[in-house]
Amino acid sequence: MRRTLYCGHLRKEHANQTVVLEGWVNRRRDLGGLIFIDLRDREGLAQVVVSPEASCFAEADRLRSEWVIRVEGKVQLRPADQVNPRLATGAVEVIAERLEVLAEAKTPPFPIDAGWRGEEDQHVGEEVRLKNRVVDLRRKRLHDNLRLRHQVVAAIYSFLDGEGFISVETPYLTRSTPEGARDFLVPSRLEPGHFYALPQSPQLFKQMLMVAGYDRYFQIARCFRDEDLRADRQPDFTQLDMEMSFVTQDDIIALNERLAAHILRETKGLELTLPFPRLSYAEAMNRFGSDKPDLRFGLELQDVTEVFRGGEFRAFAAAETVKALVAPSLLSRREIEELEAIAKSKGAAGLAWARYENAGLSGGIAKFIPADLRQKLSLNEGQTLLFVAGPWRKTVESLGAVRLELGKRLGLIEPGYRFLWVVDFPLLEWDEEASRWTYMHHPFTSPNLDDLHLLDTDPQKVRAYAYDFVLNGSEIGGGSIRIHRRDLQERMFALLGISPAEAQQKFGFLLEALSYGAPPHGGIAWGLDRFVAHLAGEESIREVIAFPKNKEGKETLTGAPAPVDEAQLAAVGLAIRSKV
Numbered sequence: 001m002r003r004t005l006y007c008g009h010l011r012k013e014h015a016n017q018t019v020v021l022e023g024w025v026n027r028r029r030d031l032g033g034l035i036f037i038d039l040r041d042r043e044g045l046a047q048v049v050v051s052p053e054a055s056c057f058a059e060a061d062r063l064r065s066e067w068v069i070r071v072e073g074k075v076q077l078r079p080a081d082q083v084n085p086r087l088a089t090g091a092v093e094v095i096a097e098r099l100e101v102l103a104e105a106k107t108p109p110f111p112i113d114a115g116w117r118g119e120e121d122q123h124v125g126e127e128v129r130l131k132n133r134v135v136d137l138r139r140k141r142l143h144d145n146l147r148l149r150h151q152v153v154a155a156i157y158s159f160l161d162g163e164g165f166i167s168v169e170t171p172y173l174t175r176s177t178p179e180g181a182r183d184f185l186v187p188s189r190l191e192p193g194h195f196y197a198l199p200q201s202p203q204l205f206k207q208m209l210m211v212a213g214y215d216r217y218f219q220i221a222r223c224f225r226d227e228d229l230r231a232d233r234q235p236d237f238t239q240l241d242m243e244m245s246f247v248t249q250d251d252i253i254a255l256n257e258r259l260a261a262h263i264l265r266e267t268k269g270l271e272l273t274l275p276f277p278r279l280s281y282a283e284a285m286n287r288f289g290s291d292k293p294d295l296r297f298g299l300e301l302q303d304v305t306e307v308f309r310g311g312e313f314r315a316f317a318a319a320e321t322v323k324a325l326v327a328p329s330l331l332s333r334r335e336i337e338e339l340e341a342i343a344k345s346k347g348a349a350g351l352a353w354a355r356y357e358n359a360g361l362s363g364g365i366a367k368f369i370p371a372d373l374r375q376k377l378s379l380n381e382g383q384t385l386l387f388v389a390g391p392w393r394k395t396v397e398s399l400g401a402v403r404l405e406l407g408k409r410l411g412l413i414e415p416g417y418r419f420l421w422v423v424d425f426p427l428l429e430w431d432e433e434a435s436r437w438t439y440m441h442h443p444f445t446s447p448n449l450d451d452l453h454l455l456d457t458d459p460q461k462v463r464a465y466a467y468d469f470v471l472n473g474s475e476i477g478g479g480s481i482r483i484h485r486r487d488l489q490e491r492m493f494a495l496l497g498i499s500p501a502e503a504q505q506k507f508g509f510l511l512e513a514l515s516y517g518a519p520p521h522g523g524i525a526w527g528l529d530r531f532v533a534h535l536a537g538e539e540s541i542r543e544v545i546a547f548p549k550n551k552e553g554k555e556t557l558t559g560a561p562a563p564v565d566e567a568q569l570a571a572v573g574l575a576i577r578s579k580v
Contacts, residue, residue, distance in 0.1 A: 007046035019074075130557065156220070292422065292475040297407045299403050348395065425466040426462070447488075482522055493507070
């Protein structure tokens, strides 16, 4: 007996054929002497019927969930009143003639059969699922997610191959360079006291590929960053990484829009309207309080700084920025307090408010609100006004967080996929702790050439040739035009407080490459895990990664990270020092 087709591929046209199926027992039922087995493989379920007269009845009678079996039998059409419309195989069943148990299984720690029957899976805590990931991966939801991930990667390869890109692998063991996050270090056995670093991204290697003349590169790249975790971060993750020579920012944006449209067409059957909207960084922050705004709902921030300037309400009268948000319903005091806690967590001093009802303002700071504000905000009956005042960035970011929470609470978020580009980022931002300028993206991003004259005199006004790719309020990609001249790269290092000696020590290989004649070039990296999670409708990227880490960065399936023995440490010249 050898498998002739997948369980999930059985159809009416197979009626009266003898087939061999292999898979797992999804469920076994004993009904009136007949034994019904829902047999499962990666393609779906097939119903197998074993009658008491069959020679394999005794073997079928001892089956339990998740046992692995092989069945040979004849396909027959089910009676019309027994057709299961929820299953693609629901019109047929297999009458078993032979059955072989290939492996027995202990009872799984949680049920996994419901999703394959078209029903909702029982809720199971994430820690239990990750500890038993092999069993968890058998659930249909995870099968669907990983298949979607495969389809996305396949679409990427087919599209970029057609656009003249070359896939090139870059090293996993490389040099530690300052790129924004902590490196994972790998000690060298052959050179004790020396270390490799796992790459945070292939950034420098892809730039050197452009200098080497490869023109269009891409890679499905593994990246490693030792940073704090959350739902859309893992210590090891996957990027779609690409770089192009002799291009402008507009060229890269246009190509990536076509790529996104191709992926959605191939995986979801959807046609996207191109081009996607673009917002400058300043406009995105001012209107939505975020550099990755969710455009699936409105509820925009409105500037009311001048309305309150010099007025009676001293908290607003001299504030750098005052922003307002109009909630489309009357919020209770408890709801406002909960929203205020969110605003304060982002740096706001507080959340002022007033209600508009019975054609007038009441509650909160109503008595301090100028009359002309009603017209400016186009108020309607039954709305709540929310205000934050203070330094510009804290003000917009805190009220932006309130906007997102209101969008969720009030059911304002529309279904679908809303893509957006955010452009014209500042090249630099001031690091208060270090009292110096630091890069907003990375130190290899090119300044906008129109602002180059400000680099030494007024660096905060210099824009970058940088762009972020946003989907449904999540940054799924980011890139820039790179610095391709050695003199400008050295100037950038100096502005960041990196001395010539330090630049030579850490980036000498890049500077040397640029000295051999580098083309203008730029690129982008997509967070593949994050992008697939959006397409799959998942909140966490752990749901689209086969073997993810948990929220603490641990792989509970294998127990990593784990201690190693003294001999392994001695081989690389290391010893463990107790924490003080």
